[in-house]
Amino acid sequence: MTDPKYRLCTTLGAALLSAVALGATPALAQADCGGLPSHSDLTRVLKGSVKPSGGPSNGGFDLNMWATVVNRGGEVCAVARTGGDPGDQWPGSRVISAQKANTANSFSIPGLALSTANLWAATQPGGSLFGLQFSNPVDTEVAYAGKAESFGTPEDPMTGKRVGGVNVFGGGLALYDASGIIGALGVSGDSSCADHNVAWRTRTALGLDKVPGGVGPNGKDGINYDLDANGMSAGGFGHPRCGAPGSPGKEDEIAVEIGAGGPASN
Numbered sequence: 001m002t003d004p005k006y007r008l009c010t011t012l013g014a015a016l017l018s019a020v021a022l023g024a025t026p027a028l029a030q031a032d033c034g035g036l037p038s039h040s041d042l043t044r045v046l047k048g049s050v051k052p053s054g055g056p057s058n059g060g061f062d063l064n065m066w067a068t069v070v071n072r073g074g075e076v077c078a079v080a081r082t083g084g085d086p087g088d089q090w091p092g093s094r095v096i097s098a099q100k101a102n103t104a105n106s107f108s109i110p111g112l113a114l115s116t117a118n119l120w121a122a123t124q125p126g127g128s129l130f131g132l133q134f135s136n137p138v139d140t141e142v143a144y145a146g147k148a149e150s151f152g153t154p155e156d157p158m159t160g161k162r163v164g165g166v167n168v169f170g171g172g173l174a175l176y177d178a179s180g181i182i183g184a185l186g187v188s189g190d191s192s193c194a195d196h197n198v199a200w201r202t203r204t205a206l207g208l209d210k211v212p213g214g215v216g217p218n219g220k221d222g223i224n225y226d227l228d229a230n231g232m233s234a235g236g237f238g239h240p241r242c243g244a245p246g247s248p249g250k251e252d253e254i255a256v257e258i259g260a261g262g263p264a265s266n
Contacts, residue, residue: 031075031160035182036175037206039154042067043080046187049201053082058201059251060194060242064089066152067202068098069175070105071183074162081152093188094151095143098158099165100172100186100195106136108174110181113214113221116172117196117261120240121233123168128236138165170223170239171195175208182208193242193251196223200260216261223261225252 037045047053051062064083071077076098083089100116107114122129139162146157169192174184185208187199200222203209214221215237226238233239239261242251255261 031071031077032073033069033071033075033077033183035177035179036069036071036077036208039078039080041206042069042078042202043082045202045205046080046198047082048205049198050082056201057254058190058194058197059254060191062194063190065187065189065195065198066090066094066097067199068094068101068158068163068186069183070098070101070163070186072105072181074102074105074164076101076156076158076161076163077183078154079152079156079158086148086151089152089189091148095138095163095165096167096188097171097186098143098163099138099167100188100199101184102136102162102164102186103166103168103184104172104174104186105181105184106166108181108184108221111212113174113176113181113211114237115170115174115196115199115214115216115221115223116167116186117170117192117223117239118215118221118237119168120170121227121238122236124231133166133168136164136166139163169195171199173199173203173221174211175203175206176210176212177208178210180212191242191251193223193239193255196239197251197254197258197260200255200258204258217263218259222259223255225255225261225263 046067049055052064067080069077142161172186211220216222224238226234
């Protein structure tokens with residue numbers, strides 16, 4: 001008579017071998033993404049926000065972009081790209097977009113939004129938040145899992161997981177609907193100043209821009225170009241320009257035009 005334990009082991013072993021033979025892959029982790037954009041919506045809006053896919057210029061180099069959305073728990077809900085292939089955008093910017101989303105979510109609350117651009121000055125040596133950028137490190141097993149072909153698709157391996165990370169230059173914005181904060185958006189793939197503009201356009205188009213208050217211009221979470229000749233921020237939450245005044249892409253002037261920050265350079 002065959003031992004029941006032996007039969008169970010052989011049955012499980014056969015099932016596992018069959019799954020491997022058929023090329024089965026683990027299902028994506030599930031996250032609560034209620035109120036946040038789907039992958040298709042995020043892709044559509046992102047493409048409409050950048051020049052290579054028919055949208056407007058944002059200054060900088062006008063390159064293809066990555067975007068990541070996380071929920072309030074920091075779990076990735078969607079990763080999108082504007083190019084047809086993962087290599088059409090800077091490959092390293094995929095994880096940076098997730099870092100930015102995690103940062104904006106982690107340091108924004110119901111009554112106060114902090115964009116990643118707002119954190120630049122305070123995290124420099126001697127700043128009140130110096131060292132913040134070294135906290136909450138990226139989970140590299142999550143960030144670099146899977147095949148590159150799936151990056152930026154509905155099957156992106158980061159989806160449903162917490163990537164972590166802290167980023168302190170432009171491109172990350174918290175997402176607010178009428179009920180309050182519900183997560184955050186991170187965008188990367190160009191100059192950090194252009195990234196902020198793309199994120200701002202994307203958030204606005206998604207209708208998740210009900211920001212209650214912030215440390216940027218107009219009491220929101222916009223980018224603040226208030227650094228003096230010595231690199232000091234007058235308000236403590238400034239961000240440097242990404243080029244000489246008026247060049248290469250006028251990111252600061254575009255920020256003023258779309259309400260994403262200021263003041264414009266002269």
